[in-house]
Each structure stands twice: as structure tokens, then as C-alpha cells.
Amino acid sequence: MQPTPVKKIEAPKTARGIKTRAKILKAAEQVFGNKGFHAASISEITQVAEVSQGTFYIYFPDKEEAFRALVEFMGQETQAFIRQRTGAAQSRLEAERLGLQAFLSFVAEHKNLYRIVLESLFVDEAIYRSYFSKFGALYQSRLDAAAGNGEITAGDTEVRAWCLMGISHFLGMRYGLWDSPEAHARVVDAAADFISNGLRAKDAP
């Protein structure tokens, strides 16, 4: 079955439009996260968002495009949250520590994040790939800058970016999603030490 081509809708430019779109996406986060993509309906999203169906269609041509926009929106929200909490960092290694701490808090407050992002693999693999590839590219550019001014050793920043994303994703799942916030300080300490120093013992070959 060929997918029906959907009309492209421009992102809103007015403050009110941006706010309404965000309100619909927050409702979509709740509905898609709780019900899954297939069982979720546009009418339920509009009810939670307290907007009319007509308003929904101003911003999104169909359910799949709303889902696609939601995954992108959650990526942007995650990045914004981390940026805010790492802005005062004096070095890349400090930013790694603060960023991980922020990510664990974000996951604990957005319990549906993983279900939505992982389900995107089954809705359209392009959404899933794009989500992680965008994070990867951003991460890599930060590592490049840090390696450039000697804050970290030189090395393959693309591979390192994917290593660091993997660490965040798995610690976010294990401790942000499945565990209680009391564990977070210990986890951040241990992970920051690993990221900074690796595992090699001083006198190991």
C-alpha cells in the first residue's frame, strides 16, 4: 500500500500559533504515550488539549504527522532542558556531568519519552533515525569544539558522540525511568568518572 502524500504545513510564526501547537503536542505526548500510536485518536488528543478538531488540522494534516512532529518536539524539549542546565559548565567534562543529571531528571518527568521514541521505529523508521541522528550531530559538534580547545583528548568525535548518547539513553532508561530519583547522584558520579577517566587501571598493560 502506497502512503498517501500529505500536504506540508509550515510551522506557526505567531506566539499564539506556537503556543497552540505546543499545547496539542503536549496532549499528544500523553495520549500517544499511554495508548500507543495505533490506538490513539485525534479526537482524544484534541479533547486533552482542549482545542477543536479543526484547530488540530491547522497544524497537522493527520495523526502520523502529529506523531512525527511530537518526536521532533520532544527532542527539542530535551535539548532545551539540558542546555539550560549545562549553560554554566566551565568545561566539556562538567557539561557531560550536568547534562546527564539533567537528562535523568527530564526522563523521570517525561515517563512517556522512551515509549514514544522507540515506537517511532515502527511508525516510520525515518523518524527514529532522525531523532538520534540529530542528537548525534549536535553532540559531535560540541565534542569537536572541546577537542579543539584542549578540554578533552583528540579522537573520533562521531564515534564518541554515539558512545555518549548510548550512555545517556541506557542510564536514562535504567535509572530515570525504572528507578527512583534517590539513585541519580550516585549514577551521575559513577558515569562522569567513567566518561572522564575510562576503566584502565594505572598499572594495567
Added chain:
Amino acid sequence: MQPTPVKKIEAPKTARGIKTRAKILKAAEQVFGNKGFHAASISEITQVAEVSQGTFYIYFPDKEEAFRALVEFMGQETQAFIRQRTGAAQSRLEAERLGLQAFLSFVAEHKNLYRIVLESLFVDEAIYRSYFSKFGALYQSRLDAAAGNGEITAGDTEVRAWCLMGISHFLGMRYGLWDSPEAHARVVDAAADFISNGLRAKDAP
């Protein structure tokens, strides 16, 4: 809707039984991976496996139990493959390098692994958690042993185990699944260096 309780089937003990069950699971890997859990049917699995439906039901009470067994089976196959390729390692850090190399090869040869494991989150979250928790516990015990005999520095081995799983999972996805095998040597070198030495520059604070 309450799930129907399923009868517990003991794992086969004869060589022939183990072989038939594995044949069904290999077929299930293909069918569930290509179609997804919901669209896949028992009759398609038995056709691919070249066994009767009656034979299927000797080993699995229903489709969900076959799926659950498949995820567990793939975890065991992954572990066995890595164990075989890391057996000659002289240290934990060498085992990390060889293990990552093996995992990238395994993923490239089992393109359905990620789809199946990630879909398990939506079939029954317990399957998904169990898959990673088993890997985590095994990894942690190996790190404990290595820290105990001074091959690696002392540290929180639970957190480190989840960091290392995250690295493998993300590099497996990015380079084993999405990229060509030519990249693997570079990726393994860069990741092994990161795991061993971390990012900290020698004269960084």
C-alpha cells in the same frame, strides 16, 4: 481485557527437541522481524520452519510465548557469539574491544535483532526489561571480577555495566545496522580507546 493464563512448557531436553525448538525460533526471528508481532502468524512461522502447527504447540502455547522465547533466545545467541569471540582475551579491556567487534558483526548478520527487542517493549514491557537486565547483570559480574584482580579501576560496576551496554547498543545500531562493515575497525578502535581512557585531556582540570 485480562490476559489468558498460559500453560508453562518445559524447555526440551533431548538434542532433537532442542534443535526443533531452535529451528522454530530462527523462523520466528525472520517472521516477527519482517512483519512485526501483530501481523505475524503462527502458520507463517511454521511454514518457514518447515514444521507442522502441532509441532509448534509442543514448544509454545501461543504466539506471545514464542515471541518471549525468541527475545530470550536472541539474547543467549548474542552472548554465546560474543563469548566465543572474546575467549582468548588477556584482559577485561581486550575483552571489551573484541566483544564490541563481535557485537557489530552479530548485528550486521541479524538485522532483525533491534526491531524484535524494541518491539518487545510494546508486546510486554517485562520481556524488554528482562532482556537488558540479564545482559546488565552478566556484564556487572565480569566488571566485578576485573576490578577485583586490578585489571580495571575500582568503581560502581552496575552503573558502568549500563554505560557499556549503552555504548554497544548505540554503536551496534549506528554502525552494525545502518552502516557498512568497512567502518567497524575504526569504530572499535575509537570506542575501545574511549572505554579504556575516557575523554579527559592530560592537563585538563
